[in-house]
Amino acid sequence: MSTLEIKDLQVQVNTEDGPKEILKGVTLTINDGETHAIMGPNGSGKSTLAYSIAGHPRYEVTGGSVTLDGEDVLAMSVDERARAGLFLAMQYPVEVPGVSVANFLRTAKTAIDGEAPKLRTWVKDVNAVLERMNLDPTFSQRSVNEGFSGGEKKRHEIAQLDLLDPKVAILDETDSGLDIDALKVVSEGVNRFRERDGKGVLLITHYTRILRYIKPDHVHVFVAGRVAESGGAELAEELEANGYERFLTAAV
Amino acid sequence: MTAEVLEGALEKVESHLHPEGSFDVDAHEVPTGREEIWRFTPLKRLRGIHADAPLAGTSFTASFDAPASVRADRLEDGSLKGVSGLVPWDRISARALAEAKSSLAVTIPAEAVLERPVFVTIRGTGTDEATAAHLVIRAEKFSKATVVLRFEGSMTLADNVEIVVEDGAQLAVVSIDDWADDAVHVGHRHVRVGRDAQFKHVDITFGGDVVRHDTTADYSGPGGAVEMLGLYFADAGQHIEHRLFGDHTAPKTKSHVVYKGALQGEKAHTVWIGNVLIRKVAEGIETYEENRNLVLTDGCQADSVPNLEIETGEIEGAGHASATARFDDEQLFYLRSRGISEKEAQRLVVHGFFNDLIRQIGVPELEESLAATVEAELAKNVLEGAQ
Numbered sequence: 001m002s003t004l005e006i007k008d009l010q011v012q013v014n015t016e017d018g019p020k021e022i023l024k025g026v027t028l029t030i031n032d033g034e035t036h037a038i039m040g041p042n043g044s045g046k047s048t049l050a051y052s053i054a055g056h057p058r059y060e061v062t063g064g065s066v067t068l069d070g071e072d073v074l075a076m077s078v079d080e081r082a083r084a085g086l087f088l089a090m091q092y093p094v095e096v097p098g099v100s101v102a103n104f105l106r107t108a109k110t111a112i113d114g115e116a117p118k119l120r121t122w123v124k125d126v127n128a129v130l131e132r133m134n135l136d137p138t139f140s141q142r143s144v145n146e147g148f149s150g151g152e153k154k155r156h157e158i159a160q161l162d163l164l165d166p167k168v169a170i171l172d173e174t175d176s177g178l179d180i181d182a183l184k185v186v187s188e189g190v191n192r193f194r195e196r197d198g199k200g201v202l203l204i205t206h207y208t209r210i211l212r213y214i215k216p217d218h219v220h221v222f223v224a225g226r227v228a229e230s231g232g233a234e235l236a237e238e239l240e241a242n243g244y245e246r247f248l249t250a251a252v
Numbered sequence: 253m254t255a256e257v258l259e260g261a262l263e264k265v266e267s268h269l270h271p272e273g274s275f276d277v278d279a280h281e282v283p284t285g286r287e288e289i290w291r292f293t294p295l296k297r298l299r300g301i302h303a304d305a306p307l308a309g310t311s312f313t314a315s316f317d318a319p320a321s322v323r324a325d326r327l328e329d330g331s332l333k334g335v336s337g338l339v340p341w342d343r344i345s346a347r348a349l350a351e352a353k354s355s356l357a358v359t360i361p362a363e364a365v366l367e368r369p370v371f372v373t374i375r376g377t378g379t380d381e382a383t384a385a386h387l388v389i390r391a392e393k394f395s396k397a398t399v400v401l402r403f404e405g406s407m408t409l410a411d412n413v414e415i416v417v418e419d420g421a422q423l424a425v426v427s428i429d430d431w432a433d434d435a436v437h438v439g440h441r442h443v444r445v446g447r448d449a450q451f452k453h454v455d456i457t458f459g460g461d462v463v464r465h466d467t468t469a470d471y472s473g474p475g476g477a478v479e480m481l482g483l484y485f486a487d488a489g490q491h492i493e494h495r496l497f498g499d500h501t502a503p504k505t506k507s508h509v510v511y512k513g514a515l516q517g518e519k520a521h522t523v524w525i526g527n528v529l530i531r532k533v534a535e536g537i538e539t540y541e542e543n544r545n546l547v548l549t550d551g552c553q554a555d556s557v558p559n560l561e562i563e564t565g566e567i568e569g570a571g572h573a574s575a576t577a578r579f580d581d582e583q584l585f586y587l588r589s590r591g592i593s594e595k596e597a598q599r600l601v602v603h604g605f606f607n608d609l610i611r612q613i614g615v616p617e618l619e620e621s622l623a624a625t626v627e628a629e630l631a632k633n634v635l636e637g638a639q
């Protein structure tokens with residue numbers, strides 16, 4: 001079971017000119033096994049939503065609630081959220097110089113599971129995942145995200161999704177900056193995850209392109225810190241044809 | 253080439269990086285702490301070695317382990333003092349050189365390629381009497397070797413290490429200050445790098461109350477290359493100071509310096525002074541120096557001062573970088589968003605910070621044990637004290 005429930009979420013970010021309100025009441029429920037796509041123009045607050053759910057310290061929740069299977073996510077620390085089953089594939093993954101991918105993955109897996117993975121099967125698992133993501137086996141000796149190409153960063157995020165096996169995955173523009181081959185590899189990775197029992201996905205994207213490979217159950221148009229409209233896959237088609245124009249005018 | 257010949261071949265440089273040296277102790281006044289070269293050093297904690305405290309202590313054991321081809325001689329006639337071109341430019345160096353009763357000379361014979369490192373270990377057994385020591389390491393022509401100097405235990409030590417890398421030789425000297433908490437070590441190291449010779453200096457400083465290393469390099473011929481890597485970890489109350497001077501005295505020479513340090517706890521203090529002088533004759537040289545400090549808690553101080561003085565316009569490349577930073581919130585967030593606890597995330601970041609450098613040391617026998625020492629230091633400190 002995995003249900004992520006976001007209710008009337010209000011978030012501000014502290015800037016030099018004082019606090020700035022970004023999320024103005026977001027309500028969204030991702031039920032067991034569902035994939036939701038959130039689409040919206042740049043600056044509409046999509047990453048803010050993703051970071052707020054993951055607990056990034058820069059974002060301050062001023063109202064509303066987030067629960068995962070009834071547990072209060074907002075009361076948890078960043079790492080507790082991850083251990084509770086949340087995963088955020090970041091739009092801009094962060095470099096950690098000197099820490100190898102292998103070390104990082106093993107440390108994360110140990111933290112999530114509460115015990116170290118069995119050495120023999122673990123190495124095999126990691127290699128298999130890297131291969132599926134079209135990443136060279138020597139990849140695991142490189143420093144986390146350091147000198148990775150844009151595509152490698154995103155594939156590395158999805159490799160983590162596969163290995164860490166959360167309940168709910170939030171993918172923040174995992175598709176942007178990918179060429180078509182990488183997009184397919186990444187989409188296959190996400191689809192493999194979705195095939196597992198009861199996994200929720202919140203797929204944040206600017207473009208409709210990825211929705212050809214990952215079929216959402218629900219599509220939400222996100223404008224100016226709010227869900228402007230929700231619907232099925234047909235909503236994505238409308239966006240493909242007409243863009244965000246209609247929603248932007250409505251938001252003003 | 254002797255010191256005099258080299259000095260004669262070079263123009264006198266009016267450089268604050270290059271104070272006049274002297275073997276005569278009395279030519280060096282007792283420092284007050286106001287002098288440029290002493291202004292960071294807590295003189296009060298030096299137990300008088302900068303003034304007149306006797307340096308005849310014998311509270312240590314020394315051990316030596318080397319392949320059979322390496323010669324080790326103990327000379328008492330003073331003939332090796334200054335053999336690398338070292339002319340003491342501060343009082344502690346002058347005193348240590350004058351008062352060292354003998355010189356230990358380690359010689360790697362010409363064309364010998366050592367299959368394993370030479371280990372010289374100094375283990376202090378008391379801090380009451382200060383000790384002067386003089387070590388000379390000579391890598392003869394076309395030899396290839398690694399020499400590891402280990403400093404352990406409790407001691408008050410003033411030493412000069414003179415290193416001569418003859419033409420075409422490749423020498424790595426790894427110095428590890430793994431002292432007990434109460435040790436004081438003021439060390440001077442001077443290397444003279446021959447034509448087309450390569451010298452790598454790895455300076456690792458963990459323990460001690462006050463550790464100050466002055467490390468200087470010059471070149472007796474063109475084509476020589478120096479790489480200096482440093483790694484230090486200062487805990488509460490510890491003072492670790494590195495003063496480097498790369499003196500490009502010959503054309504087509506290289507110097508590449510990277511020092512990294514972490515600081516943690518009240519009054520942990522590190523100082524890094526990176527001086528590079530590129531003389532008129534030194535056309536076509538390349539130099540780069542970098543110092544990075546990671547400040548893990550409040551109450552620490554990291555001073556970092558790179559200086560580059562260029563007397564010729566004809567250089568291949570010269571650059572420097574210096575940065576002192578705290579934990580990067582984005583890095584910690586990324587790691588924690590994968591379920592890794594805050595402390596474990598901090599430990600990983602510091603591990604990575606040093607690991608980057610450890611991988612460049614290039615002495616496989618040591619990398620593993622150094623990584624383990626760093627881990628132990630981190631376990632002891634970061635896992636406990638860091639907020």
Ligand SMILES: Nc1ncnc2c1ncn2[C@@H]1O[C@H](COP(=O)(O)OP(=O)(O)O)[C@@H](O)[C@H]1O
Binds near residue numbers: 058
């Ligand atoms: N740390 C920050 N400081 C100031 N403004 C921010 C910060 N983070 C986000 N914003 C602002 O919040 C709005 C939403 O940003 P973001 O969530 O990144 O949008 P999206 O991901 O949809 O492009 C933008 O106007 C952006 O400038």
Ligand SMILES: [Mg+2]
Binds near residue numbers: 046047048091172173
């Ligand atoms: Mg974004």
